[in-house]
Amino acid sequence: MTTVEAAGVRAPAWRGGFGRLWSAAVVSRFGDALRTAALPLLAVRLTDDPLVIASVTACGYLPWLLFGLLGGAVADRVDQRRAMWAVDTVRGGLVACFAVGLGHATVGLLIALAFALTTFQTLFDNASTALLPSLVDKETLGSANARLMTGQQFAGGFLAGPFVPLLLTLGAAAPFAADAATYLLAAALVASLRIRAPEREPRPAGSTLRAEVAEGVRVLRHDRALRAVCVATLLCNIGMGALIATLVLHVTGWLHAGNAGFAAAMTAYSAGSLAGGVPAQWIARRIGRVRSLFLCACVQTAALVLLGTVRHLGALLVAMALLGVMGMVWNVNQVTLMQQRSPAAMVGRVSSAFRTASTSGAPLGALLGGTVAGAYGLNAPALFAAVLFALAATSLILARPADVSVVEPDDGATTAHVKP
Numbered sequence: 001m002t003t004v005e006a007a008g009v010r011a012p013a014w015r016g017g018f019g020r021l022w023s024a025a026v027v028s029r030f031g032d033a034l035r036t037a038a039l040p041l042l043a044v045r046l047t048d049d050p051l052v053i054a055s056v057t058a059c060g061y062l063p064w065l066l067f068g069l070l071g072g073a074v075a076d077r078v079d080q081r082r083a084m085w086a087v088d089t090v091r092g093g094l095v096a097c098f099a100v101g102l103g104h105a106t107v108g109l110l111i112a113l114a115f116a117l118t119t120f121q122t123l124f125d126n127a128s129t130a131l132l133p134s135l136v137d138k139e140t141l142g143s144a145n146a147r148l149m150t151g152q153q154f155a156g157g158f159l160a161g162p163f164v165p166l167l168l169t170l171g172a173a174a175p176f177a178a179d180a181a182t183y184l185l186a187a188a189l190v191a192s193l194r195i196r197a198p199e200r201e202p203r204p205a206g207s208t209l210r211a212e213v214a215e216g217v218r219v220l221r222h223d224r225a226l227r228a229v230c231v232a233t234l235l236c237n238i239g240m241g242a243l244i245a246t247l248v249l250h251v252t253g254w255l256h257a258g259n260a261g262f263a264a265a266m267t268a269y270s271a272g273s274l275a276g277g278v279p280a281q282w283i284a285r286r287i288g289r290v291r292s293l294f295l296c297a298c299v300q301t302a303a304l305v306l307l308g309t310v311r312h313l314g315a316l317l318v319a320m321a322l323l324g325v326m327g328m329v330w331n332v333n334q335v336t337l338m339q340q341r342s343p344a345a346m347v348g349r350v351s352s353a354f355r356t357a358s359t360s361g362a363p364l365g366a367l368l369g370g371t372v373a374g375a376y377g378l379n380a381p382a383l384f385a386a387v388l389f390a391l392a393a394t395s396l397i398l399a400r401p402a403d404v405s406v407v408e409p410d411d412g413a414t415t416a417h418v419k420p
Helices: 017-046 050-058 062-077 080-100 107-135 138-168 174-191 209-222 224-254 258-276 280-287 289-309 313-341 344-359 361-376 380-399
Strands: 003-006 009-012
Touching: 017 050, 017 080, 017 107, 017 138, 017 174, 050 107, 062 080, 062 107, 062 209, 062 344, 080 107, 080 174, 107 138, 107 313, 107 344, 138 174, 138 258, 138 280, 138 313, 209 224, 209 344, 224 258, 224 289, 224 313, 224 344, 224 361, 224 380, 258 313, 280 289, 280 313, 289 313, 289 380, 313 344, 344 361, 361 380
Parallel strands: none
Antiparallel strands: 003 009
């Protein structure tokens, strides 16, 4: 593995394994964004029932709650590279078959497709999180995560949007055919990685997936820093779920900024997310990863208060940009912290336990956001989210977790240096 210096921050070299994994992740996210945009449009053609249409989106969350822990345990048992390319090959085949048979599509088939793709994603994402530390040096892990997430945000948030209407002019099946092609290309890129599978200690006789899942949950529960960050992430996801689910009402109904204002808000958020990948590692090197998360929660709380109290388009755009920047800084440091503090043979299980616990906040937040908006006004979900982000910051203080430096010790320990 090789590294390069970039503005004082050590960065992974693009040549070799990391470049291919980055390319696979970005290509796959581009295809996912095409499909995610096309599915609701297709659902609207098949039914006008809002609950049924919403069910298509909801199935993107449900498999994480049902199979997320299992996906992490499987990811720790198998060769992660092979698992990733096999999963993407299967997903590519499923979407290709759907594109061919689109003329016979029903809402039930849409729901089944969304459910199946996300179920496979639970294994793919956990395997990817566990594989990355094998491709880059310890001191470049944060930079690698930043580059991965920034590339995925650019592909999914900016590039895919203009392509959807263009592809739809070629036919309703075009976005799905393109998604299938990206899955297969990503599978080929991952399959071409030439890395040695990490050595694992033999599993105890009689070991079961259930016992291994419980072991991952136990590591998360007993690590003070990871436990505090997981609780904080859950609170933030509830808040963001409430905000995003009602944002169109906030912009068009309370702010009276129309559809153009909503588009501008989403663009500001995406631009902020891209920009956030630049300072994420720089901030962590100076104040530590947990303190970086605390900073993010404080800034996002202020942005949400601004969003919910100032009735001006400029305030909306500033707030959304800040949420995007700090959201990316949070994601980079949260994932890197989890990779650093997890035992090498258990990254998949700890990752899945973390994601399952925190992901449950988004659908819950969406329901709460609608309830709060109906009871207290269209700007209330933003203020409700601000309270939750403030609680997230408080939970990090009260837990008083040991902060973690950017570079792990060289003695093979599974936990990183502690800052005084």
